[in-house]
Amino acid sequence: MQHASSGAFLDETIFEPTGTGPLDGLKFAVKDLIDLAGLPTGCGNPSWRASHSLAVAHAVCVEQVLAAGARCVGKTVTDELAFSLLGENPFYGTPRNPRAPERVPGGSSSGSASAVACGLVDFAIGTDTGGSVRVPASNCGIFGLRPSHGSVSVAGVYPFAPTFDTVGILAADLEILTRTASVLLARDLPASARVRRLHVITEAFELAEPAVGAQLYEAVAQLADRLGVSLVTTSLRDIDEDPTGQALDAWYDTYCQVQWPEIWSQLGPWYQATGPELSPFALGSLELTRKYDRSRALAAIRRREDLAAHLARFLGPDDLLCLPTVHTPAPLQGSHAVRGFSRAYYSRALALTAISGIGRLPALSLPLAEVDGLPVGLCLLAGSGQDAFLLAAARQAVPAPVA
Amino acid sequence: MQHASSGAFLDETIFEPTGTGPLDGLKFAVKDLIDLAGLPTGCGNPSWRASHSLAVAHAVCVEQVLAAGARCVGKTVTDELAFSLLGENPFYGTPRNPRAPERVPGGSSSGSASAVACGLVDFAIGTDTGGSVRVPASNCGIFGLRPSHGSVSVAGVYPFAPTFDTVGILAADLEILTRTASVLLARDLPASARVRRLHVITEAFELAEPAVGAQLYEAVAQLADRLGVSLVTTSLRDIDEDPTGQALDAWYDTYCQVQWPEIWSQLGPWYQATGPELSPFALGSLELTRKYDRSRALAAIRRREDLAAHLARFLGPDDLLCLPTVHTPAPLQGSHAVRGFSRAYYSRALALTAISGIGRLPALSLPLAEVDGLPVGLCLLAGSGQDAFLLAAARQAVPAPVA
Numbered sequence: 162m163q164h165a166s167s168g169a170f171l172d173e174t175i176f177e178p179t180g181t182g183p184l185d186g187l188k189f190a191v192k193d194l195i196d197l198a199g200l201p202t203g204c205g206n207p208s209w210r211a212s213h214s215l216a217v218a219h220a221v222c223v224e225q226v227l228a229a230g231a232r233c234v235g236k237t238v239t240d241e242l243a244f245s246l247l248g249e250n251p252f253y254g255t256p257r258n259p260r261a262p263e264r265v266p267g268g269s270s271s272g273s274a275s276a277v278a279c280g281l282v283d284f285a286i287g288t289d290t291g292g293s294v295r296v297p298a299s300n301c302g303i304f305g306l307r308p309s310h311g312s313v314s315v316a317g318v319y320p321f322a323p324t325f326d327t328v329g330i331l332a333a334d335l336e337i338l339t340r341t342a343s344v345l346l347a348r349d350l351p352a353s354a355r356v357r358r359l360h361v362i363t364e365a366f367e368l369a370e371p372a373v374g375a376q377l378y379e380a381v382a383q384l385a386d387r388l389g390v391s392l393v394t395t396s397l398r399d400i401d402e403d404p405t406g407q408a409l410d411a412w413y414d415t416y417c418q419v420q421w422p423e424i425w426s427q428l429g430p431w432y433q434a435t436g437p438e439l440s441p442f443a444l445g446s447l448e449l450t451r452k453y454d455r456s457r458a459l460a461a462i463r464r465r466e467d468l469a470a471h472l473a474r475f476l477g478p479d480d481l482l483c484l485p486t487v488h489t490p491a492p493l494q495g496s497h498a499v500r501g502f503s504r505a506y507y508s509r510a511l512a513l514t515a516i517s518g519i520g521r522l523p524a525l526s527l528p529l530a531e532v533d534g535l536p537v538g539l540c541l542l543a544g545s546g547q548d549a550f551l552l553a554a555a556r557q558a559v560p561a562p563v564a
Numbered sequence: 565m566q567h568a569s570s571g572a573f574l575d576e577t578i579f580e581p582t583g584t585g586p587l588d589g590l591k592f593a594v595k596d597l598i599d600l601a602g603l604p605t606g607c608g609n610p611s612w613r614a615s616h617s618l619a620v621a622h623a624v625c626v627e628q629v630l631a632a633g634a635r636c637v638g639k640t641v642t643d644e645l646a647f648s649l650l651g652e653n654p655f656y657g658t659p660r661n662p663r664a665p666e667r668v669p670g671g672s673s674s675g676s677a678s679a680v681a682c683g684l685v686d687f688a689i690g691t692d693t694g695g696s697v698r699v700p701a702s703n704c705g706i707f708g709l710r711p712s713h714g715s716v717s718v719a720g721v722y723p724f725a726p727t728f729d730t731v732g733i734l735a736a737d738l739e740i741l742t743r744t745a746s747v748l749l750a751r752d753l754p755a756s757a758r759v760r761r762l763h764v765i766t767e768a769f770e771l772a773e774p775a776v777g778a779q780l781y782e783a784v785a786q787l788a789d790r791l792g793v794s795l796v797t798t799s800l801r802d803i804d805e806d807p808t809g810q811a812l813d814a815w816y817d818t819y820c821q822v823q824w825p826e827i828w829s830q831l832g833p834w835y836q837a838t839g840p841e842l843s844p845f846a847l848g849s850l851e852l853t854r855k856y857d858r859s860r861a862l863a864a865i866r867r868r869e870d871l872a873a874h875l876a877r878f879l880g881p882d883d884l885l886c887l888p889t890v891h892t893p894a895p896l897q898g899s900h901a902v903r904g905f906s907r908a909y910y911s912r913a914l915a916l917t918a919i920s921g922i923g924r925l926p927a928l929s930l931p932l933a934e935v936d937g938l939p940v941g942l943c944l945l946a947g948s949g950q951d952a953f954l955l956a957a958a959r960q961a962v963p964a965p966v967a
Binding site for chain 2: 179180182196213214215216217218219220221224225227228229310311314315316317320322323324344346347348422423425426427429430431432433434435451455456457458459460462463465466467470521
């Protein structure tokens with residue numbers, strides 16, 4: 162069976178559309194952190210699956226796309242408890258990355274990205290707290306949207322770090338992604354946008370591997386051409402006014418310190434009370450959040466709000482930021498076992514993905530480049546709440562696929 | 565014991581400050597929907613309390629105020645599963661409303677409001693989804709803030725309807741409320757604000773009982789005087805451009821239809837799997853959410869986003885809306901048993917409180933009037949994210965208490 166060979170699906174229960182609309186005729190799949198009525202929401206861990214009640218209803222986001230005409234074809238694999246950006250689940254396997262079969266799909270919306278990239282669905286719903294839609298989109302060569310925080314309902318979706326949690330969309334076709342976004346954001350999206358400035362974030366391009374930075378810079382230049390705007394080279398220091406010049410290290414550190422206590426608040430009670438079976442990676446991650454000194458949260462949250470305020474002041478309603486979605490193409494499978502890999506990978510990947518989380522900004526990863534035949538995504542960010550502008554600008558800037 | 569006689573407290577475990585700062589020397593209490601480490605988070609229902617694990621950490625909002633110097637003196641009673649705006653819990657009693665001992669305190673942050681109004685704490689943390697901070701603040705004659713949606717962490721706080729859930733503050737002193745808000749919002753708040761327009765929402769004043777509307781209109785006129793601005797009389801139709809003139813009925817209906825499926829997604833799995841003991845009111849409310857036709861959610865969410873967009877266009881960064889917090893003073897205890905009471909009460913109360921939920925707006929209830937000796941609150945709303953402006957404007961407009 163085509164589906165089984167992708168490793169993307171956990172369950173292939175079909176749910177028919179409940180209405181007709183802009184998604185008529187489209188098939189979709191749903192990450193296993195999101196409720197489908199009558200099924201367990203397993204969060205990528207067998208103990209979680211066994212210790213939680215079945216979902217009594219579809220999550221609100223699922224109801225929205227069913228009512229707009231789409232057909233649900235099943236649930237997709239996620240990283241264990243959403244903890245990883247790689248997409249290798251020790252219990253449920255590694256969904257196939259058809260663009261790089263020896264490499265990971267990326268996570269934690271691993272099966273959602275795989276199902277889309279393998280052509281098994283038209284779009285998939287995932288979640289993105291710290292990059293879990295954007296990173297697999299980049300690795301698998303597809304589009305991935307993280308909407309503005311709070312703009313799409315998270316009811317019926319497993320909470321991980323509520324301050325950053327969002328429901329996002331993966332699709333191979335930007336037009337389908339946009340139609341789905343219009344349904345989830347519950348508003349009409351304009352066909353075009355007038356972009357004033359396209360900011361290339363220097364430190365973000367410097368953080369990427371040289372070939373990734375170079376390829377994506379070319380892609381940005383083409384976007385700017387098609388939009389008819391000049392590229393502006395912008396340092397993070399122009400935004401955050403941080404005199405220490407810590408730049409992305411400070412954003413990464415702030416993101417982690419806000420996220421860790423939230424994860425422990427959400428997962429800790431279950432972990433302490435039930436003693437679940439966890440992989441060493443998930444266990445280590447959870448222990449990190451348990452040991453965090455929570456009295457430090459106040460200062461971290463202040464830094465976060467300060468950075469968010471700087472972003473809000475800097476970004477006009479017609480500005481875009483651009484940066485590499487992630488610093489590298491998809492790592493080889495099994496890389497997490499290589500000494501030092503995880504620290505090096507996460508400190509760079511999360512530094513890049515943290516900007517939108519901190520600023521509550523919408524972010525869209527575009528599959529616009531390759532390095533040695535491996536896809537890498539360019540990420541566009543707009544001001545908080547400017548999802549419609551972001552999507553319209555992207556549709557203008559990205560050439561339609563050749564039919 | 566003073567505390568016990570108020571009926572406000574469920575538990576009086578003390579947690580000492582973890583730092584010093586702007587809340588040094590202040591005492592606070594926490595609604596029983598919010599985690600305190602080592603205690604059950606009972607959500608006002610004994611079956612919930614028995615079937616959930618103990619909290620492993622304080623909620624992030626609690627950590628913030630402890631780190632800023634405040635001392636936690638316990639957990640306060642909430643309405644059962646946060647379902648009511650009245651404050652009568654069939655399992656844990658009715659916290660005292662010292663301003664009207666035969667009447668309800670209001671809910672669902674009933675014990676938090678009572679503890680403040682009885683002078684047992686300097687401030688209390690509550691939650692506000694559809695009025696659960698603002699309504700008890702109005703009934704008990706104290707200040708109550710619902711911040712902009714997404715501006716204060718909800719990690720470690722029981723999710724009810726995530727699209728509308730917020731963590732709010734109750735206090736008898738506006739300056740203490742403002743200092744606490746500064747800690748939870750994690751930013752400095754300006755001492756003053758320049759208000760451009762103060763909009764009196766016609767339909768909201770018409771919905772209130774005549775004496776409530778009249779008293780609050782006088783209070784508004786005094787606020788306008790102190791702010792040096794003219795009152796602007798604004799119809800909701802000027803905001804929502806609804807040609808049918810359904811006005812608040814449409815806002816109420818939209819709010820309910822967005823909230824119901826979210827509540828069922830959050831509570832349904834527990835309800836179906838454990839068969840908890842529920843009061844008739846909570847059972848009826850939950851059954852209402854179970855029976856809601858979820859395929860209607862798409863249209864309701866669209867109406868919500870459309871109304872929110874209208875509010876965003878209408879409200880400049882220096883505009884305030886004002887309306888009665890609730891249409892009536894606190895009802896007599898036991899009113900819920902009177903035939904027809906609940907429907908009449910909720911359809912009016914929620915119509916007024918829904919505006920900020922729909923618009924993601926911050927809202928502050930001010931104890932500025934009395935009707936027959938019973939307190940009623942005036943509610944000020946500002947644009948989404950304009951919490952700092954709202955608080956600064958209120959401090960300018962409200963006379964400091966006589967020491």
